[in-house]
Amino acid sequence: MAFTFAAFCYMLALLLTAALIFFAIWHIIAFDELKTDYKNPIDQCNTLNPLVLPEYLIHFFFCVMFFCAAEWLTLCLNLPLLAYHVWRYMSRPVMSCPGLYDPTTIMNADILAYCQKEGWCKLAFYLLSFFYYLYGYGFIFTSCSSALRINDSHRALVFYLRMSNM
Amino acid sequence: MQAATQPYTQAPQPYQQPHGGPGPAQLSPSLAAMSLQSSTPEALRVVNLLQERNLLPPTPIPAPAPCLPQDLQKLNCNPEVFRCTLTSIPQTQSLLNKAKMPLGLLLHPFKDLSVNTSPSVSAYRKSISHHCTLLFPEEFMYNPVSRSYGEPHKRPEVQNATIEFIAPSEYMLRPPQPAVYLFVLDVSHNAVETGYLNVFCQSLLENINALPGDSRTKVGFITFDSTIHFYNLQEGLSQPQMLIVSDIEDIFLPTPDSLLVNLNECKELVQDLLKSLPNLFEKTMETQSALGSALQAAFKLLSPTGGRMSVFQTQLPNLGVGALQSREDPNQRASAKDIQHLSPATDFYKKLALDCSGQQVAVDLFLLSAQYCDLASLGCISRYSAGSVYYYPSYHHQHNPAQVERFQKDLKRYLTRKIGFEAVMRIRCTKGLSIHTFHGNFFVRSTDLLSLPNVNPDAGFAVQMSIEENLDEMQVVSFQAALLYTSSKGERRIRVHTLCLPVVSSLSDIFSGADVQAITGLLACMAVDRSVTASLSDARDAMTNAAIDSLTSYRQSVLTIQQPGLLAPACLRLFPLFILALLKQKAFRTGTSTRLDDRVFAMCQLKYQPLAYAMLMIHPALYRVDDLTDEGALNINERTIPQPRVLQLSVEKLSREGAFLMDAGIVMYLWIGRNCHPNFLTQVLGVPSYAAVPDNLYLLPELDTAESQRTRAFIGWLRDQRPFYPSLHVIRDESQLKASFMQNMIEDRTESALSYYEFLLHLQQQISK
Numbered sequence: 023m024a025f026t027f028a029a030f031c032y033m034l035a036l037l038l039t040a041a042l043i044f045f046a047i048w049h050i051i052a053f054d055e056l057k058t059d060y061k062n063p064i065d066q067c068n069t070l071n072p073l074v075l076p077e078y079l080i081h082f083f084f085c086v087m088f089f090c091a092a093e094w095l096t097l098c099l100n101l102p103l104l105a106y107h108v109w110r111y112m113s114r115p116v117m118s119c120p121g122l123y124d125p126t127t128i129m130n131a132d133i134l135a136y137c138q139k140e141g142w143c144k145l146a147f148y149l150l151s152f153f154y155y156l157y158g159y160g161f162i163f164t165s166c167s168s169a170l171r172i173n174d175s176h177r178a179l180v181f182y183l184r185m186s187n188m
Numbered sequence: 189m190q191a192a193t194q195p196y197t198q199a200p201q202p203y204q205q206p207h208g209g210p211g212p213a214q215l216s217p218s219l220a221a222m223s224l225q226s227s228t229p230e231a232l233r234v235v236n237l238l239q240e241r242n243l244l245p246p247t248p249i250p251a252p253a254p255c256l257p258q259d260l261q262k263l264n265c266n267p268e269v270f271r272c273t274l275t276s277i278p279q280t281q282s283l284l285n286k287a288k289m290p291l292g293l294l295l296h297p298f299k300d301l302s303v304n305t306s307p308s309v310s311a312y313r314k315s316i317s318h319h320c321t322l323l324f325p326e327e328f329m330y331n332p333v334s335r336s337y338g339e340p341h342k343r344p345e346v347q348n349a350t351i352e353f354i355a356p357s358e359y360m361l362r363p364p365q366p367a368v369y370l371f372v373l374d375v376s377h378n379a380v381e382t383g384y385l386n387v388f389c390q391s392l393l394e395n396i397n398a399l400p401g402d403s404r405t406k407v408g409f410i411t412f413d414s415t416i417h418f419y420n421l422q423e424g425l426s427q428p429q430m431l432i433v434s435d436i437e438d439i440f441l442p443t444p445d446s447l448l449v450n451l452n453e454c455k456e457l458v459q460d461l462l463k464s465l466p467n468l469f470e471k472t473m474e475t476q477s478a479l480g481s482a483l484q485a486a487f488k489l490l491s492p493t494g495g496r497m498s499v500f501q502t503q504l505p506n507l508g509v510g511a512l513q514s515r516e517d518p519n520q521r522a523s524a525k526d527i528q529h530l531s532p533a534t535d536f537y538k539k540l541a542l543d544c545s546g547q548q549v550a551v552d553l554f555l556l557s558a559q560y561c562d563l564a565s566l567g568c569i570s571r572y573s574a575g576s577v578y579y580y581p582s583y584h585h586q587h588n589p590a591q592v593e594r595f596q597k598d599l600k601r602y603l604t605r606k607i608g609f610e611a612v613m614r615i616r617c618t619k620g621l622s623i624h625t626f627h628g629n630f631f632v633r634s635t636d637l638l639s640l641p642n643v644n645p646d647a648g649f650a651v652q653m654s655i656e657e658n659l660d661e662m663q664v665v666s667f668q669a670a671l672l673y674t675s676s677k678g679e680r681r682i683r684v685h686t687l688c689l690p691v692v693s694s695l696s697d698i699f700s701g702a703d704v705q706a707i708t709g710l711l712a713c714m715a716v717d718r719s720v721t722a723s724l725s726d727a728r729d730a731m732t733n734a735a736i737d738s739l740t741s742y743r744q745s746v747l748t749i750q751q752p753g754l755l756a757p758a759c760l761r762l763f764p765l766f767i768l769a770l771l772k773q774k775a776f777r778t779g780t781s782t783r784l785d786d787r788v789f790a791m792c793q794l795k796y797q798p799l800a801y802a803m804l805m806i807h808p809a810l811y812r813v814d815d816l817t818d819e820g821a822l823n824i825n826e827r828t829i830p831q832p833r834v835l836q837l838s839v840e841k842l843s844r845e846g847a848f849l850m851d852a853g854i855v856m857y858l859w860i861g862r863n864c865h866p867n868f869l870t871q872v873l874g875v876p877s878y879a880a881v882p883d884n885l886y887l888l889p890e891l892d893t894a895e896s897q898r899t900r901a902f903i904g905w906l907r908d909q910r911p912f913y914p915s916l917h918v919i920r921d922e923s924q925l926k927a928s929f930m931q932n933m934i935e936d937r938t939e940s941a942l943s944y945y946e947f948l949l950h951l952q953q954q955i956s957k
Contacts, residue, residue, distance in 0.1 A: 059634035064542055117535050124535075125542060126572055129632040131624030131654075 028091040032159035035084045039152045045077045046145040053138045063125040071121025078107045231700040235761045236753035237948050243761050246833040252703050254689050265349035269296050270685045276692040276701030281655040287698045288737035292652040292710040296798035297671045300645045355680040364674040366404030368495025372486050375469040376413040376477050379502040383585030384556050389462040391599040398604040400676035408448035412482035413474035421457045422446035428461040436481035436508040480510025494548030502556045510536040512562045522781040527724045532565040541572035545631045548610040550642030551575040556583035563788040574630045574640040579789040590886035590915045597913030608643040608673030618665040620657040627713035627795050646911045648798030650713045659691045696746045699757050708766040709802050712794045735767045736954045754952040768947045769807045769934045779940025801853050808852035808932050810835040814868040816898045829905045830898050838935040857929045858918045871895040885918035
């Protein structure tokens with residue numbers, strides 16, 4: 023088997039991080055639209071709120087996967103973001119539907135500015151994680167396959183020696 | 189564009205050094221170059237708060253005038269309509285941060301004023317046109333009066349501070365809506381017990397012809413307890429027909445029309461309904477209240493046209509959607525720590541309010557309850573739909589006649605006052621300033637546009653601003669609030685208010701232009717927000733820090749001669765007093781038993797009331813009324829109205845030999861001293877002795893004596909100045925309301941709060957750290 027579970031995790035994380043990058047970009051564009059009065063806050067919150075929990079759950083899912091794959095360094099790098107997500111969701115305004123954004127307070131300049139900054143920081147983090155997972159995946163893949171090649175060449179050598187002993 | 193130097197109507201006065209005291213020595217040359225108004229050195233006169241005891245002026249405090257040349261000053265709005273916390277705007281954000289005072293505007297845009305609708309031909313200043321050109325993009329250069337384009341300096345709103353004109357058809361998304369009024373009434377057993385239904389029906393019957401509107405006006409009624417009742421008032425029916433919908437989970441309208449009918453065509457049916465409504469529910473035994481479903485039904489009924497929904501509720505809604513729990517713990521009322529449950533329990537009312545706002549429906553809430561009603565959650569229905577909240581705690585037709593009288597008078601005003609429908613308000617400032625937070629009852633649709641389904645003359649708003657870009661080249665900045673609304677007669681109108689203020693670059697100028705009442709009002713709004721988002725103790729600390737920081741900044745940056753004591757500029761001498769008053773206000777006090785609904789209502793009022801009435805709530809006015817004279821009296825409409833001095837709120841100023849009137853905005857207390865002169869008792873109250881003063885007296889008898897006339901004239905004059913009706917309570921030492929009266933004595937020490945002097949010492953200690 024060329025792929026270990028860790029390599030599989032990294033590959034999956036890579037794909038899902040692409041989705042998270044998409045969410046982060048969507049957030050940035052949405053807040054920009056709000057700031058430039060292009061969209062109504064009620065409609066905008068109705069589009070943004072359903073995306074919040076999926077993003078947090080996806081991120082939680084990789085943390086669980088990395089935990090199972092025993093990739094401790096990667097897990098530690100992701101833990102602060104997980105804690106931040108938990109804190110953010112716990113301190114959300116009273117809402118009956120899942121989500122973080124309340125149309126009555128979102129137009130306050132401080133909240134709008136905070137959400138925009140949050141969008142950019144997350145985008146940066148997800149981009150960096152994307153490249154990190156890419157590197158991690160590549161590293162594991164090459165180390166797997168080089169282990170495989172050593173294995174193959176060892177077997178080839180043994181076969182040759184046996185053949186030559188026959 | 190160069191701002192032309194402005195020709196003044198008088199030559200600039202040579203700058204005189206006043207006698208004694210520092211302060212004016214620090215006045216900047218920029219102020220000296222402008223024609224100095226004599227109040228400027230006075231505003232910076234140094235006051236040692238620990239030594240000067242009598243700081244309150246004897247008359248109500250006027251708003252400070254901005255330091256502008258005479259002709260620009262004339263163009264400014266009435267300060268009751270549009271007011272800024274700092275009448276001299278700092279040039280940069282860092283300067284504003286150093287001054288440690290909030291920058292914001294307080295507006296009362298729809299105030300009952302007679303508006304100047306014709307342009308005057310006064311001469312005009314280039315610097316104004318420069319700023320106003322920024323506010324008027326090309327396509328709006330049409331002058332509706334002279335029917336021509338261009339020439340911004342001739343536009344009427346530039347020459348007059350407040351102007352109203354008819355909006356052209358580009359400002360209408362749909363034809364102007366008619367006036368539509370829907371009344372949603374609680375008819376549970378509790379509601380009928382309080383007897384409010386009689387008062388409401390009586391009041392509406394009396395005022396039915398005075399409802400603002402024209403021939404298209406519509407009315408409708410919904411009553412509810414555990415089911416929702418609609419009334420078919422179709423023209424042609426012999427009597428109103430009640431339709432009951434008991435499926436409250438999935439509410440629907442029983443008939444498509446004739447639930448909201450044209451008032452003029454169906455007037456007799458409406459009057460029949462109002463006469464029979466109290467009797468219909470006299471024997472009801474229903475104890476449940478499905479308010480949420482009733483609101484949904486009412487919304488369905490009003491959403492095609494928009495309009496106003498008036499909801500009367502007397503208990504906690506406990507059935508169906510939007511049911512609430514009793515969250516208040518009576519043992520925590522006097523808690524010295526944090527107060528819980530100031531934020532809504534559910535977002536049902538907020539979401540419904542947003543839906544209403546989208547359909548131009550405003551919801552006004554009348555809460556007439558003796559028990560906890562979770563006003564924190566219910567209030568949301570009005571807050572985001574530009575409605576108003578009226579609160580009559582412990583309303584009962586027999587046990588509480590003062591509340592009944594107040595309800596009657598308030599209803600009359602509510603039904604007959606001017607109203608605007610499907611309104612939006614835009615507040616614009618000169619480039620470089622931006623608005624970042626809004627306070628009041630509305631929905632913020634975009635960064636400078638407020639959606640107001642209804643606009644009424646009793647609503648006030650506040651906004652906080654920040655300085656995004658340095659205002660280096662500008663001498664004057666302007667602010668403009670434009671209110672676009674449909675009048676009750678179906679006309680689409682725009683009302684514009686303009687305010688111009690000078691830009692200054694030194695801290696002493698900023699301090700000399702500080703408006704202490706506006707700062708207090710804005711801080712109160714900010715503190716309400718902080719209490720809900722963070723905690724009450726945070727808000728209290730923030731208010732105290734506001735006083736400490738601004739006085740520290742004054743001491744460090746403006747004063748050159750350091751004296752001992754707590755020094756403040758004369759314009760801010762009342763600031764610590766007002767902060768202490770806020771800390772002891774019902775909304776923010778801790779340690780004194782306060783019902784949660786009372787507290788939440790006080791918070792709502794601090795954000796909703798225009799500044800003048802909010803200041804009365806925060807710092808009531810105390811007068812001695814047993815020795816009223818005609819000296820200095822006003823003559824209005826051939827009545828002589830005595831003008832007693834405003835006294836400090838301290839028990840020290842009370843005297844057993846006198847009678848004192850405390851004006852706290854929505855309530856007035858007339859406190860009678862134990863040894864009050866019998867002359868006052870007989871001539872004004874009509875009783876022979878102190879012991880004979882009745883307990884629940886809330887009306888002054890109309891006696892034919894000079895003292896009675898003077899007292900009633902004075903109280904009537906105070907009442908006439910405000911749109912709501914303050915109830916009057918005559919109290920003696922044994923009265924139950926004495927505690928409420930004494931709680932307003934802000935300068936005194938109580939078990940849970942400092943006295944004024946102690947507060948000043950605390951501030952001084954913090955400043956010298």
